Each structure stands twice: as C-alpha cells, then as structure tokens.
Amino acid sequence: MLVLSGGHAGAASKDSASKQSCAACHSEFSSLLPKAHPPVTGKDVTACTKCHAPDKEAKAKPKPYAARLHLSHAQPGAEVDCLACHTWKPGKTLGVKGTKANLGVLSKEGMEETKKIFASWSSSKYLDAHHGKKNVTCSACHEGKVPEQGDSVENARCLACHGDEEKLAKKTEPKDFPDRNPHKSHLGTVNCTVCHGAHKASKIYCLDCHKNFNMKIPFGEGPQAKPAAGGKAK
Amino acid sequence: MEKDGKNKSSSATETKKEGLAMNRRDLLKTSLGIGAVAAAGAFGFHLTGSKAEAAPLRQLPKKWDEEIDVVIVGSGFAGLAAAAEAAAAGAKAVILEKMPTYGGNSIINGGVYASWDDEYHLRQKLNLGNDSVEQHKADTLKGGDFYGIPDLVEILAKGATPALNWMIKDGGLKIRQTVTRAGGHTAYRTHTCVEGVGRGYTEAIKKIAEGKGAKVRLGTEVTWIWRKDVNSPVAGVEVKTPKGKKNIKIKKALILASGGFSRDIKMRAAFNPGIVPEFNCTNHPGATGEMLRFAQSIGADSLQLAFIQLYPFAEPETGILDTPAVYPFNGVGYGLVYVSKKGKRFVNELERRDVCSFAQIKLGDKPTYSIFNEQMVTKMGGTKEEVEKGIKKGRFIKAATIAELAGKLKMPADVLQDTIKKHNQYIKDGKDPEYNKPMTKSMILLEEGPFYGIAQWPAVHHTMGGLRINKDAQVIDIWGAPIPRLYAAGEVTGGIHGSNRLGSNAIPDCIVFGRIAGANAAKEK
Numbered sequence: 001m002l003v004l005s006g007g008h009a010g011a012a013s014k015d016s017a018s019k020q021s022c023a024a025c026h027s028e029f030s031s032l033l034p035k036a037h038p039p040v041t042g043k044d045v046t047a048c049t050k051c052h053a054p055d056k057e058a059k060a061k062p063k064p065y066a067a068r069l070h071l072s073h074a075q076p077g078a079e080v081d082c083l084a085c086h087t088w089k090p091g092k093t094l095g096v097k098g099t100k101a102n103l104g105v106l107s108k109e110g111m112e113e114t115k116k117i118f119a120s121w122s123s124s125k126y127l128d129a130h131h132g133k134k135n136v137t138c139s140a141c142h143e144g145k146v147p148e149q150g151d152s153v154e155n156a157r158c159l160a161c162h163g164d165e166e167k168l169a170k171k172t173e174p175k176d177f178p179d180r181n182p183h184k185s186h187l188g189t190v191n192c193t194v195c196h197g198a199h200k201a202s203k204i205y206c207l208d209c210h211k212n213f214n215m216k217i218p219f220g221e222g223p224q225a226k227p228a229a230g231g232k233a234k
Numbered sequence: 235m236e237k238d239g240k241n242k243s244s245s246a247t248e249t250k251k252e253g254l255a256m257n258r259r260d261l262l263k264t265s266l267g268i269g270a271v272a273a274a275g276a277f278g279f280h281l282t283g284s285k286a287e288a289a290p291l292r293q294l295p296k297k298w299d300e301e302i303d304v305v306i307v308g309s310g311f312a313g314l315a316a317a318a319e320a321a322a323a324g325a326k327a328v329i330l331e332k333m334p335t336y337g338g339n340s341i342i343n344g345g346v347y348a349s350w351d352d353e354y355h356l357r358q359k360l361n362l363g364n365d366s367v368e369q370h371k372a373d374t375l376k377g378g379d380f381y382g383i384p385d386l387v388e389i390l391a392k393g394a395t396p397a398l399n400w401m402i403k404d405g406g407l408k409i410r411q412t413v414t415r416a417g418g419h420t421a422y423r424t425h426t427c428v429e430g431v432g433r434g435y436t437e438a439i440k441k442i443a444e445g446k447g448a449k450v451r452l453g454t455e456v457t458w459i460w461r462k463d464v465n466s467p468v469a470g471v472e473v474k475t476p477k478g479k480k481n482i483k484i485k486k487a488l489i490l491a492s493g494g495f496s497r498d499i500k501m502r503a504a505f506n507p508g509i510v511p512e513f514n515c516t517n518h519p520g521a522t523g524e525m526l527r528f529a530q531s532i533g534a535d536s537l538q539l540a541f542i543q544l545y546p547f548a549e550p551e552t553g554i555l556d557t558p559a560v561y562p563f564n565g566v567g568y569g570l571v572y573v574s575k576k577g578k579r580f581v582n583e584l585e586r587r588d589v590c591s592f593a594q595i596k597l598g599d600k601p602t603y604s605i606f607n608e609q610m611v612t613k614m615g616g617t618k619e620e621v622e623k624g625i626k627k628g629r630f631i632k633a634a635t636i637a638e639l640a641g642k643l644k645m646p647a648d649v650l651q652d653t654i655k656k657h658n659q660y661i662k663d664g665k666d667p668e669y670n671k672p673m674t675k676s677m678i679l680l681e682e683g684p685f686y687g688i689a690q691w692p693a694v695h696h697t698m699g700g701l702r703i704n705k706d707a708q709v710i711d712i713w714g715a716p717i718p719r720l721y722a723a724g725e726v727t728g729g730i731h732g733s734n735r736l737g738s739n740a741i742p743d744c745i746v747f748g749r750i751a752g753a754n755a756a757k758e759k
Contacts, residue, residue, distance in 0.1 A: 148477070149477065149478075150475065150476035150477030150478065151476075151477075152476065176626075177623075177626065177627060179623060186341075186342070186431060186433060187335050187336075187337065187341055187342075187433070188335075188336075188337070188341070188433060188436075188437060190334075190335050191334065191335075191452070193334075194334040194335060205334070205335070208519055209342075209518065209519070209552075209554060210552070210554065211552060212551065212552060
C-alpha cells in the first residue's frame with residue numbers, strides 16, 4: 001500500500017514524526033477494531049503486519065485493512081507521517097515495517113505527489129474518494145505499482161469490478177435514444193479514463209461535439225454532475 | 235513544379251536562407267495566431283532581426299529520449315494506412331495521436347468512398363453505367379476547377395480501387411451492396427461501408443496496422459519538428475505526453491497525417507475571410523492545423539490554403555455530420571430534391587459541394603430541406619433502421635403525402651407539390667430546364683410515399699490546401715526539393731482536390747497517399 005503523510009507538519013517535527021508510534025495517539029486498539037477482531041497488543045504497525053501481510057497480488061478488489069488505515073491517517077487535518085508505518089529509501093524502495101515486502105519505487109517528488117493524491121483520496125469529490133470509501137485502494141486500480149504522475153489505468157482494470165462492456169452499455173442505454181449510449185460510442189472502444197477522472201472531475205467527452213445532448217456523469221461538475229449511484233460494483 | 239524547384243535549390247545556400255527568412259516574414263504577415271510558432275522559433279533562423287539572424291532559436295536536443303523508425307502524426311485514415319504499410323515493410327511504426335481517442339475526423343467521417351471499381355464490381359452488376367480511372371481523374375480535376383495537380387489526382391484515382399480491396403480483404407471491411415452518383419461525379423462510383431461512418435474504414439486499417447505491429451499512442455501531442463537546418467533531414471519530434479515532454483529521434487522518417495484546420499477559426503479566416511467564425515463546423519475539436527505550421531516553420535511549402543470547403547448538408551443547429559446528414563449527399567443520383575423553406579428548388583442537386591453550399595447561404599433563410607421517398611433509401615446506401623432512428627431523433631420527418639410533408643416542414647403545400655410534380659416531369663423528360671441537372675434513368679419519381687424530409691445547412695468541412703507533396707508523398711520545401719525523411723498524406727496536404735473537393739474523394743486520397751508515404755518511409759535507410 002501507498003504511504004503518505006501530511007508533510008507540511010513542518011521540518012521541526014519531521015524527525016520525531018517519523019518515529020511516531022501508534023501508542024502516541026492510541027493507548028489501546030480494541031475500540032478501533034471491528035467487533036470480531038482478536039485483541040491486538042503492540043506499539044506500532046508491526047502489531048498488525050503479523051497477520052496483515054502486505055498485498056503483493058494487488059488484485060482489483062476491496063481491501064478494508066489498508067483502506068481504513070490510510071483513510072484514517074491520511075486525511076487532511078489528521079496526517080500521520082507515512083514513515084510511522086512505512087520504510088522508505090527515496091528513489092529505491094518502499095516497504096512496510098516489520099515485513100520484507102518491497103512495494104515499489106517512490107522518488108522524493110513521487111512522495112509529495114502521493115501525499116496530495118491521498119489527501120484527495122480521502123476527501124475529494126472525485127472517483128478516488130468514492131473508491132476509497134468502498135475500501136478500494138490505490139493498487140486496486142494501479143496494479144500494485146506505486147503510481148507515477150501521468151499513469152493511466154487500463155480498461156481491463158476497471159472492468160474487473162464493473163462488469164464487461166456489454167453489461168455497462170446496457171446499464172447506461174438511454175430509453176429515448178438507445179444509440180446515444182456513452183458506453184457504446186461510435187468512436188469504438190474508448191478508454192474509461194477519457195471521461196472518468198479518478199483524481200479530477202469526470203467529464204463527458206461526447207459533449208465536446210454533441211453540445212445539445214442531455215447527459216450526466218457521476219462525479220462530474222456543473223450541469224454534467226450526476227449524484228453518485230452509490231451501488232456496489234460486482 | 236519539381237523541375238522548377240530543383241533549379242532554384244541549386245542556387246547558393248545563402249540565398250536559400252534569405253529566402254526562408256523572407257518567406258516566413260511574409261507568412262507571418264498574412265497569418266494570425268502564428269505568433270506561437272514565431273515565439274518558439276523557426277528551426278534555424280531568427281525571423282524578426284536583420285541579416286545576422288541565422289542564429290538558431292531552438293537547438294536540437296542534446297539527448298534523445300527514444301528512437302523510432304517511422305513516426306506518424308495522426309491516427310486517421312492517412313496515418314493508419316501509413317502505419318500499416320510501414321509496419322508491413324518491417325519498420326517499427328508508431329502513431330502519435332494528441333487526442334484521447336483514435337481516429338480524428340476520419341472516424342466521424344460520412345463513410346463514403348469514391349472508387350471506379352471494387353472487389354464485387356457493384357457498378358457493373360447493378361447496371362449503373364461506365365466508369366474508369368481516367369473518368370474519376372477528370373471529374374476530380376474539373377470539380378476543383380483544375381487547381382489540382384494532375385499527377386497527384388491520377389494517383390488517387392488509380393489507387394482508390396486497390397486500397398478499397400485491401401481493406402476488404404486484409405482488414406475485414408464490409409461495404410453496402412450499392413454505389414451512388416454524388417455531386418460533381420459523372421459516374422456511379424461512391425461506395426459506403428456498412429457502418430455508414432468512417433469508423434468502418436478506420437477499424438479495418440487499424441486492424442491491418444496493429445496486426446503488423448504498429449502502435450498508437452493516444453494523448454501524445456507533437457509540439458515541434460526538429461530539423462537542424464535547411465539542408466538537413468528531419469531529425470525528430472518533441473512531444474507532450476501525460477508524463478511530460480519527450481524528444482523522439484526519427485531513424486527513418488516522419489509522416490505528417492494530422493488532418494486539416496477547419497476547427498482553427500482564426501487560421502481559416504486568415505486564408506479565407508469568407509469563412510466567417512459564425513459558420514458551424516463538422517470537424518472534431520482537434521482539427522487545428524498546428525502540424526502544418528510546424529512544417530512551414532522548417533521550410534515546407536504549402537499551397538492553396540484559401541480553398542476551404544463547406545459540407546452543404548450538416549445538421550443545421552450544431553453543424554454535426556451525423557448519419558442522416560449523409561442522405562442528402564448520397565440521394566441525388568436517385569432523384570432526391572433540395573428545396574428552400576418556401577418549398578422551391580434552388581440549385582442543380584448534382585452540383586458540387588461549393589455550389590450547393592453557397593446556393594443555400596445566398597438564400598439566407600436557414601435551413602433548407604432534402605426531400606426523398608422510401609424507394610430511394612436502400613439504393614442510396616441507406617437502411618430502414620437508420621431512417622427509423624433518424625425519425626426518433628427528429629432528424630427525418632416522415633409523411634404519407636407530399637402535402638402532409640409540406641405541412642410538417644411548415645412550407646406551403648401547393649408550392650412543394652408543384653415543385654415535386656415538375657421534378658418528376660423532368661425525370662421523365664430526361665431534362666431539367668430550370669437548373670439544367672443531368673437527369674439519369676436511375677432517378678426515381680417522387681410519386682409513391684412514404685416521403686421524407688431532412689433539414690440541412692452548410693458547415694465548414696474540409697481544408698483542400700496544405701503541404702506540397704510529390705508523387706512519393708515527400709514534403710517539398712519552398713525551393714522545390716523534397717525535405718529528407720519528411721512525408722505527408724491526407725488533409726494536411728494540398729493540391730489534390732483543387733478549389734473544391736468532390737464528396738467521397740477524401741477517404742481514397744488519405745488512404746492512397748498514406749500507403750505510399752508509409753511504404754516509402756520504411757524504405758529510408
């Protein structure tokens with residue numbers, strides 16, 4: 001999983017922050033854990049990593065453990081230094097304390113970018129936050145790599161959860177004009193990311209030309225905005 | 235042209251440099267937003283200073299991020315065809331496409347393809363008269379007022395049929411089993427793919443190209459062409475990718491297949507002030523002509539940039555060329571009639587696009603209408619399903635009688651009835667005394683319903699002018715010599731369609747010259 005923190009905690013606190021342990025804030029864990037969770041003792045993330053091994057398969061599916069940890073510690077105003085849980089050699093390796101896992105390469109610039117993305121992931125009006133709330137973490141879309149700026153997501157990765165193109169097309173087929181279907185475009189197969197922006201507002205590409213079409217998109221802005229369906233991906 | 239150019243290019247290099255500087259200056263005067271180009275600098279030469287101005291504004295990159303045999307700019311008909319042939323000849327071919335989707339204008343094009351013959355010999359089978367390469371060439375030259383370069387037009391006419399069959403055989407292209415006679419053509423030679431839009435062809439060529447190993451990179455915009463000086467080959471391109479700027483070295487050749495500039499309102503008005511900003515446009519938003527300007531800035535010659543075509547039958551409100559908007563173009567050979575809002579004919583329907591467009595604009599009363607009946611639909615390459623869909627969207631208006639249709643189109647019934655009655659008589663007589671339309675035996679009387687009407691109005695569609703190329707699709711510089719390793723094909727080139735492109739000549743133009751460019755690019759050492 002990706003690491004991140006609110007880096008703007010300031011230089012003064014940097015050293016001490018990286019030595020942060022869970023115990024500094026949490027005197028005990030039982031109140032934080034799901035009801036059926038066995039008791040946990042310890043002072044840092046190694047208490048968890050004994051059971052929760054870093055996910056190396058990076059399948060496109062919800063991962064509640066990683067999602068909850070990041071959502072609670074990476075949101076604006078509650079930033080905890082990434083290095084409280086992660087090990088990091090800038091430009092070389094990124095790992096998780098108490099494990100030998102190498103999650104990938106993260107440069108200094110990449111770290112800053114990742115922190116921004118995480119802030120957005122936990123609180124934005126975009127698809128990233130929607131996925132976050134559904135426990136879908138970065139690697140579910142980004143295939144287990146530490147994402148870099150400009151990375152895109154392949155259609156297959158989206159379709160792994162959201163069904164095949166035929167099904168999607170059926171779902172969005174307008175009743176009045178069945179062939180004005182964004183998922184059955186006259187442009188052939190279109191990359192999902194052309195319209196659906198994970199870290200920015202989604203935007204209907206059709207409307208660039210078909211200005212008089214009445215279309216809406218979840219996580220869009222202005223007149224294109226459509227309330228999120230909120231349904232579960234299958 | 236080439237001979238002339240060679241003489242000039244044999245003069246001293248100094249003169250060449252002076253010439254370029256002068257030419258660029260003149261260009262700057264006549265064009266508009268070219269400020270962007272000037273600011274970035276024409277390859278070797280300062281444009282604004284005096285004699286000691288041969289200082290490069292932009293140095294070639296010291297380091298290249300990547301090397302590619304053949305780089306193609308644009309993923310429409312021409313670019314895909316070039317990539318297919320270059321890859322087939324063993325070159326590593328990569329298409330750079332600035333838009334997030336492939337296909338440019340081609341994938342939304344009307345899907346009509348002029349070819350004197352085809353795999354199935356449809357014209358002969360359907361008994362629709364004679365045709366030949368010579369006749370296609372003659373029509374194309376005449377349709378462009380003889381501004382087209384005959385050698386290039388001949389290549390188009392000759393290559394159209396093999397290219398069509400290539401897509402059918404290797405790319406799985408399916409065409410409708412009919413041919414139509416379209417405005418400006420003297421023969422039934424216009425083919426339509428089953429999809430009824432250009433996607434039918436782009437998918438077929440893409441399949442061939444990718445099958446041979448060519449790649450398409452979307453969202454990758456060329457921002458500069460690298461060339462050291464006027465005697466050097468093209469060295470590479472600078473590109474903007476989602477991951478930042480990158481310089482790509484070209485090992486064999488660069489092929490420009492980037493389309494026209496109909497969507498650049500300032501640029502089109504700079505060359506032709508009559509193409510006013512208020513006109514709608516049929517093109518995709520990316521048709522903005524910057525590659526043409528980059529090519530000019532490294533010394534490429536261009537011609538006939540003032541010749542800009544309107545599509546006479548676009549959807550009046552948005553300017554979109556949707557499937558119904560192709561019917562008015564395809565139907566005239568089978569007796570479809572154009573009428574004004576008053577219910578009167580205003581032009582010889584078999585006239586060229588420029589004539590049909592300006593006849594409407596002259597009326598000054600938007601929109602005009604095409605009138606046809608059910609019998610014409612399949613003959614003109616249409617389908618019942620398309621018509622049904624068009625009716626639902628409010629594009630086609632259907633009525634049992636001409637009088638009822640007139641009512642629905644809010645025109646005087648007696649006038650429209652009279653217009654249609656007269657036109658029926660002209661078909662029977664084989665003679666149109668009003669507009670002198672060449673009536674043919676294939677035309678259908680508008681006697682039997684149901685009848686249909688569709689609203690239409692011109693929109694900016696095609697830029698006939700562009701880069702000067704030779705028969706090998708090499709780009710020619712302003713002294714008449716080919717620029718080494720630089721090729722171009724399709725709408726970015728000029729001198730093929732002259733002052734007016736005949737409908738259904740664009741796809742064969744793009745594909746035929748794209749194939750030539752790709753094959754020649756792969757042969758470069």
